[in-house]
Structures are given as C-alpha cells and as structure tokens.
Amino acid sequence: xxxxxxxxxxxxxxxxxxxxxxxxxxxxxxxxxxxxxxxxxxxxxxxxxxxxxxxxxxxxxxxxxxxxxxxxxxxxxxxxxxxxxxxxxxxxxxxxxxxxxxxxxxxxxxxxxxxxxxxxxxxxxxxxxxxxxxxxxxxxxxxxxx
Numbered sequence: 001x002x003x004x005x006x007x008x009x010x011x012x013x014x015x016x017x018x019x020x021x022x023x024x025x026x027x028x029x030x031x032x033x034x035x036x037x038x039x040x041x042x043x044x045x046x047x048x049x050x051x052x053x054x055x056x057x058x059x060x061x062x063x064x065x066x067x068x069x070x071x072x073x074x075x076x077x078x079x080x081x082x083x084x085x086x087x088x089x090x091x092x093x094x095x096x097x098x099x100x101x102x103x104x105x106x107x108x109x110x111x112x113x114x115x116x117x118x119x120x121x122x123x124x125x126x127x128x129x130x131x132x133x134x135x136x137x138x139x140x141x142x143x144x145x146x
Contacts, residue, residue: 024102026091026144031119034143038132039123054108056086064127066103077109077123081116091144098136
C-alpha cells in the first residue's frame, strides 16, 4: 500500500477525532453588536454578600477559573427584564476564537446597570479588577443563545 495514502488516512482520522473542538462557531438565536463588559466579585465589602454571588445566591464563576479548569461555566449577567431562564447557555464566537476553544457561558446574574438594555449588553464575570480592564472582555461581540 502507498505510504502517502496511509499518512493521509491517519491525518484525516485524527482530524475527525478533534473536529468538534476545532469548530468554534456558534449555532442558535443570534444577536450582533452586543456590548460585552466585565465585572468581578466584590470580596472586600463583606457586608454585601451579593457582591460575590449570582442572582440565586450561588458563587460567581469567573472566566479565569473556567480557563484554569476550576469551573464548568462562566457567569454571564443580562437584563432581568428579558426573562431569560437561569442557567441559559450562551456562546460568544469571538471569545472562542481568542482562547482557541469553546467558552461555556451561562446567564445566571443581573445588575441594575443592565436594566432596560435588553440584548444590547452582557456582563461577563472575571476574577479581578485588573482582569476587568482587558479589551478581550470589553468589546462588541456576537451573542448566540444555544
């Protein structure tokens, strides 16, 4: 058998194994030109326990914790008026492309800053104030509900 045929077969087989990981696109209800902004848990003001909890009192999950494999998802905040069910899965293709793999986001939080903004804005939870200044998480994005 021709060695080139064997090599081509092996390469195509390996590619097929990782095909889903290489496809960073998102399929679902799409909203374009959404302003993504970052926020971080407030551990300093211990009088305000909601500073580090989502809208159901669970711990906020940060992008950095997700990237470090310490969390299964990243907390995303959106306008409460939209009535998005808690835990709704969202995909942001720009973040997937930037980090080279899928970032699992779930709508689990809200804020008075988001009130009335509808699908025009989303807040992503990051680990620290310094992380919140990163342009990767402060930009126009495509928001896809999967």
